[in-house]
Amino acid sequence: MQDSGLSILFMGSNFLRLLQGLWVTLQLSLISVAVSLPLGIAFGMFMTLKHPAARIISRLILDFVRIMPQLVLLFILYFGVAHAFGWNLSAYASAVAMLVIWGTAEMGDLVRGALISIPRHQYESAAALGMTGRQTFLEVILPQTVQRLLPPAINLVTRMIKTTSIVVLIGIVEVLKTGQQIIDANRLQFPSAALWIYGVIFFLYFLVCWPVSLLAKRLERRMN
Amino acid sequence: MKKTGILRKTATAALMAAAVTMAMAGCGSSAKGSTGVTGSSTADSTGVTGSSTADSTGDAGSSTAGSAATDQTQTASTFRSLDEIKSSGKIVIGVFSDKAPFGYVDDKGNYQGYDVYFANRIGKDLGVKVEFVPVDPASRVEYVATGKADLMLANFTVTDERAQKVDFALPYMKVALGVVSPDTAPVKSVDDLKGKTLIIAKGTTAETYFTKNYPDIRLDKYDQYADAYNALLDGRGDAFSTDNTEVLAWALQNPGYTVGITSLGDEDTIAPAVAKGNKTLLDWVNTEIQTLGTEKFFHADYDATLKSFYGDAADPDSLVVEGGKVE
Structure with missing residues (x-):
């Protein structure tokens, strides 16, 4: 078995540790997605406001998050904030905050895009039928928006799951870091460990993201 | 070191991050005047690096698990005595x-x-x-x-x-730098590195040493040790340099690789x-x-x-x- 790096998986509690790591990844993703989606919807609606102040604010927030690499944002939240204000956010809190800030901005832009893509005549037709503004939004605009929003939103969810991997750099031991620890501890006996372990991690990420995109497909089909 | 430099600069940007957080937190409820207050406190704290500002203590300790520190000690320092x-x-x-x-x-x-x-x-x-x-x-x-x-x-x-x-x-402990390379193309002196790519891990003494003394050598930098070693194994660089203790141990267990340079630079202590x-x-x-x-x-x-x-x-x-x- 000297050559088979896969046997490392079954040494000690390695596989269990990888699964525990995966659970950390999942937890981070679930919390961040659950918070980002509603916040993002609210932010997206805010972005469509015509008021100049609202436009400037939303533009600033969006550009700030867009320009800033997620890793830099993470370091600012974890180390920068501690330097500047003395707020010691835990690694976990910083990671969630980073994902939420980024996820909200991205989701907001998707919602904005979906909202303004609804043609003007939809509003006008609704008005012609005597619907109130509230009715127009809830019964005409919203269903069409959701339909357009679904594919990019699901895409964002899988991107968020994958982005959780950068939290290893502030010491959170999730699936990737666990994998690296296993690779390193066995590097000497099993030089090919990297290939196998990264392969397994790839498969684990796939296991998480695949159901999400399956769900998206089903939802889309149902809507059409 | 480089990273800290960037962080210092981005300390100002942290203000913006905080503003974003606040703006987002305040999204549901109506915006409060609190963003303005934060702004002024940052201005002070970026000038006085390191020491935390007094007004931020309220939010400080909450996340430091298990620390029963009072507000006063938190104001004095970010470390624990x-x-x-x-x-x-x-x-x-x-x-x-x-x-x-x-x-x-x-x-x-x-x-x-x-x-x-x-x-x-x-x-x-x-x-x-x-x-x-x-x-x-x-x-x-x-x-x-x-x-x-x-x-x-x-x-x-x-x-x-x-x-x-x-x-x-x-x-x-004490160490110097070492350089490990494949047996097929051993790097025995720094001159051998001319025109080649040297792998290093970011933030290590090797990075500082080569950047300062041999700016001509092309460096391939990695965030994590595991990645740096994989880069060497994959042939993405010609040699890898870090502490000699580390490369000696690694080369012993990885046939086909030798430590061509066992002691480079000043002897450092750990x-x-x-x-x-x-x-x-x-x-x-x-x-x-x-x-x-x-x-x-x-x-x-x-x-x-x-x-x-x-x-x-x-x-x-x-x-x-x-x-x-x-x-």
């Missing part, structure tokens, strides 16, 4: 989790290695539990400077640059680090190292953790420092 550590019953120690044989995690999920062996002894002598934080080379200074780790025991080489940001205790100004903890660690020297603790540590890695390739006395005295 010896008494605070003792009363919390736990010391947070930064170690590597992917750098065998100094700090790594075994297949049962336990931390092991030369640094970890020492860390466990510190915990025992202090009478507190040890909580390990896994760190990466480039973030070690920040962990200590921001108080996210009380003590850093991550193969931390003492440099003047780092000493400006953290306080080093007495050394417990020492524990604490936050700047954390005198109580620093003094305790120094006394501890001196006391441990009388029982040859670090030789025992070497035998328990490093010997199986180096075999006859290294002499313990050329690596281990007892009682903080470098001969």
Whole structure:
């Protein structure tokens, strides 16, 4: 078995540790997605406001998050904030905050895009039928928006799951870091460990993201 | 070092991050005047680097698990004094989790290695539990400077640059740089590196040394050790340089690779680090190292953790420092 790096998986509690790591990844993703989606919807609606102040604010927030690499944002939240204000956010809190800030901005832009893509005549037709503004939004605009929003939103969810991997750099031991620890501890006996372990991690990420995109497909089909 | 520089600059940007957070938090409820207040406090705190501003204490301690620190102590410092550590019953120690044989995690999920062996002894002598934080080379200074780790025991080489940001205790090991390369194209001197690519891990002494002394050599930089080694194995670079202890151990176990340069640059020492100004903890660690020297603790540590890695390739006395005295 000297050559088979896969046997490392079954040494000690390695596989269990990888699964525990995966659970950390999942937890981070679930919390961040659950918070980002509603916040993002609210932010997206805010972005469509015509008021100049609202436009400037939303533009600033969006550009700030867009320009800033997620890793830099993470370091600012974890180390920068501690330097500047003395707020010691835990690694976990910083990671969630980073994902939420980024996820909200991205989701907001998707919602904005979906909202303004609804043609003007939809509003006008609704008005012609005597619907109130509230009715127009809830019964005409919203269903069409959701339909357009679904594919990019699901895409964002899988991107968020994958982005959780950068939290290893502030010491959170999730699936990737666990994998690296296993690779390193066995590097000497099993030089090919990297290939196998990264392969397994790839498969684990796939296991998480695949159901999400399956769900998206089903939802889309149902809507059409 | 570079990373910290960037962080300093982005301290101003942190204001914006905070503003974003607030704006988002305030999204549902109507916006409060609080963003303005934050703005003014940042202006002060960026000028006075390091020391935390008084008005932020309210939000501070909440996330530091287990710290029963009062607002007053939080205002004074971001680090925890010896008494605070003792009363919390736990010391947070930064170690590597992917750098065998100094700090790594075994297949049962336990931390092991030369640094970890020492860390466990510190915990025992202090009478507190040890909580390990896994760190990466480039973030070690920040962990200590921001108080996210009380003590850093991550193969931390003492440099003047780092000493400006953290306080080093007495050394417990000494190293120089080494360069490992494949047998087929061995790198035996720095001249051999001309026109080749050298792999290094970000934030290590190797990065500083080559950037300063040999700016012509092309460097391929990686955030994590695991990635740097994989890069060498994959042939993405011609050689890899980091501490000689590390490359010696690695080359011994990886047939086909040799350490062509075993000692490069100045001989450096490796020492524990604490936050700047954390005198109580620093003094305790120094006394501890001196006391441990009388029982040859670090030789025992070497035998328990490093010997199986180096075999006859290294002499313990050329690596281990007892009682903080470098001969």
